[in-house]
Structure formats: structure tokens, C-alpha cells
Amino acid sequence: MFTKERLDDIPEAKWEYKDPQRLGVCDIEINEEIVMDKLQKLRDDRASGADELVPRFLGKIGNELVQPLTRIYQKIIENEMVTSDWKDANVIPIHRVGLQQQTTDRLV
Numbered sequence: 001m002f003t004k005e006r007l008d009d010i011p012e013a014k015w016e017y018k019d020p021q022r023l024g025v026c027d028i029e030i031n032e033e034i035v036m037d038k039l040q041k042l043r044d045d046r047a048s049g050a051d052e053l054v055p056r057f058l059g060k061i062g063n064e065l066v067q068p069l070t071r072i073y074q075k076i077i078e079n080e081m082v083t084s085d086w087k088d089a090n091v092i093p094i095h096r097v098g099l100q101q102q103t104t105d106r107l108v
Contacts, residue, residue, distance in 0.1 A: 030073045036066045050088040 039062035042055035058065065076082055 028077055030070060030077060032066050032070045035070045035073065036062060039065065039069075050085075 039059055042059045044056040044059070046055045048054045
């Protein structure tokens with residue numbers, strides 16, 4: 001069951017980054033090496049996101065993506081703001097084993 005929530009009553013999110021060293025969001029370092037490592041670790045068997053780009057494609061063109069993605073991530077950290085397009089998600093309920101009427105489904 002899906003509900004329609006009021007968009008005029010959304011609380012403001014606190015910028016917080018859980019880290020053992022208690023670093024803040026602005027203290028996160030993002031560089032091309034880190035971004036390339038993440039691109040290379042994308043699993044080919046995963047589905048695409050809201051952007052409809054499959055992980056296999058992103059991994060294959062990682063060399064071309066690493067510089068612009070790094071700059072985008074650095075700007076997000078610098079400005080403490082994420083573009084509204086990145087807030088979209090494909091949410092699909094997946095039924096767990098057992099009775100289908102139980103509310104133990106998880107959202108993916």
C-alpha cells in the first residue's frame with residue numbers, strides 16, 4: 001500500500017555524517033581515486049536506478065566519468081546541497097517469505 005504524503009510538511013534534514021572520527025559532511029574528502037574505485041566495484045548484476053543507467057555501463061565508461069563525477073561530488077559537499085533529481089528513487093516492495101498479509105516487506 002502506498003500513501004500520498006503532504007509535501008508542504010517535510011522537515012528539514014540535518015546534515016550529519018556518521019563516522020567513527022565524528023567528521024562532518026564538509027570534512028569528507030572526495031578525489032578521483034575514490035570515485036574510480038567505487039565505479040570499478042559496481043556489480044554488473046544490479047538493476048538501474050531512476051536515471052536508467054545500468055551499473056555495467058557505468059563501470060565500462062568509468063575512465064570518462066571519473067573526472068566529472070568527482071567534481072560534482074565535491075560541489076555537493078562544498079555547497080551542502082543535492083540536486084532534486086538525485087532525490088528521486090524507484091521504490092519497489094519485495095515480499096519476504098511467509099504470509100503475504102504480514103507487514104514485513106522491505107522496500108528496495
